[in-house]
Amino acid sequence: MSTDIPQTRAAAQALEDKLANASPTNLADSQAVSTALEAVRAVLTELNQEDMLSRDGAIQAAAAEVKGPLQTLSGLKDQLTEISLRLATLTGIVNDLDQLATGCMKLFGM
Amino acid sequence: MHVLRGAALSLLLLVSGCSISPLLQRATAFSTAATAATLKAQNAYQLVEQSYTDAQRASLVNNFDTKGFNTSQIQSFMPTDATQARTQMIAGLQQYATLLAEVSGNQPVTALDTQSEALGKSLQSLSTSTGLSSVAKNANTDIGVASAAVDALGRMLIAHKTAKELPGILTQMQKPVDDICQLLEDDIGTPEGGGLRNQLKNDYDSLIAEQRTYIYANEAKMTPDEKRTEIKNLPQLVTTEQQDDATLAQTQAALKALAATNDALVTTKNSKHAPAFQALLVDLVAEGQQIGSVYNATMSK
Numbered sequence: 284m285s286t287d288i289p290q291t292r293a294a295a296q297a298l299e300d301k302l303a304n305a306s307p308t309n310l311a312d313s314q315a316v317s318t319a320l321e322a323v324r325a326v327l328t329e330l331n332q333e334d335m336l337s338r339d340g341a342i343q344a345a346a347a348e349v350k351g352p353l354q355t356l357s358g359l360k361d362q363l364t365e366i367s368l369r370l371a372t373l374t375g376i377v378n379d380l381d382q383l384a385t386g387c388m389k390l391f392g393m
Numbered sequence: 394m395h396v397l398r399g400a401a402l403s404l405l406l407l408v409s410g411c412s413i414s415p416l417l418q419r420a421t422a423f424s425t426a427a428t429a430a431t432l433k434a435q436n437a438y439q440l441v442e443q444s445y446t447d448a449q450r451a452s453l454v455n456n457f458d459t460k461g462f463n464t465s466q467i468q469s470f471m472p473t474d475a476t477q478a479r480t481q482m483i484a485g486l487q488q489y490a491t492l493l494a495e496v497s498g499n500q501p502v503t504a505l506d507t508q509s510e511a512l513g514k515s516l517q518s519l520s521t522s523t524g525l526s527s528v529a530k531n532a533n534t535d536i537g538v539a540s541a542a543v544d545a546l547g548r549m550l551i552a553h554k555t556a557k558e559l560p561g562i563l564t565q566m567q568k569p570v571d572d573i574c575q576l577l578e579d580d581i582g583t584p585e586g587g588g589l590r591n592q593l594k595n596d597y598d599s600l601i602a603e604q605r606t607y608i609y610a611n612e613a614k615m616t617p618d619e620k621r622t623e624i625k626n627l628p629q630l631v632t633t634e635q636q637d638d639a640t641l642a643q644t645q646a647a648l649k650a651l652a653a654t655n656d657a658l659v660t661t662k663n664s665k666h667a668p669a670f671q672a673l674l675v676d677l678v679a680e681g682q683q684i685g686s687v688y689n690a691t692m693s694k
Contacts (some may be wrong), residue, residue, distance in 0.1 A: 296585065296591075303595075310606065310611060313602070313605050314610075320602050321599055326597055327595060331587045332530050345618075
């Protein structure tokens, strides 16, 4: 598990950076990016506590915290994929979303 | 710059004087520089909290029509108990610096003893608090190490010491001061890797995205001047984020300099001359001045 945390955290931060650098030019795209950013930020808050996550019971508590944000990101996947066709900065976002989801499922036993 | 040179020169003159023992003089000089740096570091935390609160309020106003308002939307950048823990640790370092000056002066100062004792007791309570756990968690630091360091500093502040005990105080406090400074440095972190600076970056990314969404959602109802004002808020948020990050980074640098100078002071216990210590002391003075400059620049925004 110790190697999963830095990798999953790096995937989350890469996704956050990509979303923060996106420059949506209409309301719908901007709302999708804002909502996704909020969700990634919530996941990052849990992943930033690497030392604590290695302790008994902490993983289950963190899993409960990230469940909602991961569902939000999953729900935005199609819309973000569609936006990425118009915004070059979001190219490859599907892979970033998948990496984060896979990392979190492995890490949190979902 | 002239002020900086002047302060550094004064400290060096103090250190190089010859009527008092060299170690007492160095401890006094360290105390002066460390007190100035820690005082500014405390202001830095408050400043970042305030500017984050301002930005968050602006975001709440922007999103009121779509998200409404509930109390959970008002969240401080740093939880209250963790903020208190940070402030108490910095105050503890400051009081340690004062203690060194006090024992170096070889005169009992009752008011300072009372203050030192009170702070020492509060640090001992802090060592087992949720606030310290929260800071250790944020810094990815073992709570046992953090707790032991804070407790040791608290015990030292409670004990009443005299000048002849200075070498012993320095030896005993080297590790706790190093550990507390390292804990606070790691807690501040980096924009990319974790800690307060990473939290600040990610929080501002969200605030900027929300401001942009607000503009798109309402631009049809805005006059050209209103739209201009809202668009101008975007680069202003970026500037505020950069200034807040610079304040945290400078605080981190000052804590690093404080630990390094304290280490050097310990290693010069038996030395008449201490050029390495003097060089680090100049750095510590400079870092303290730098926090002051960043703080003043941010206050004038």
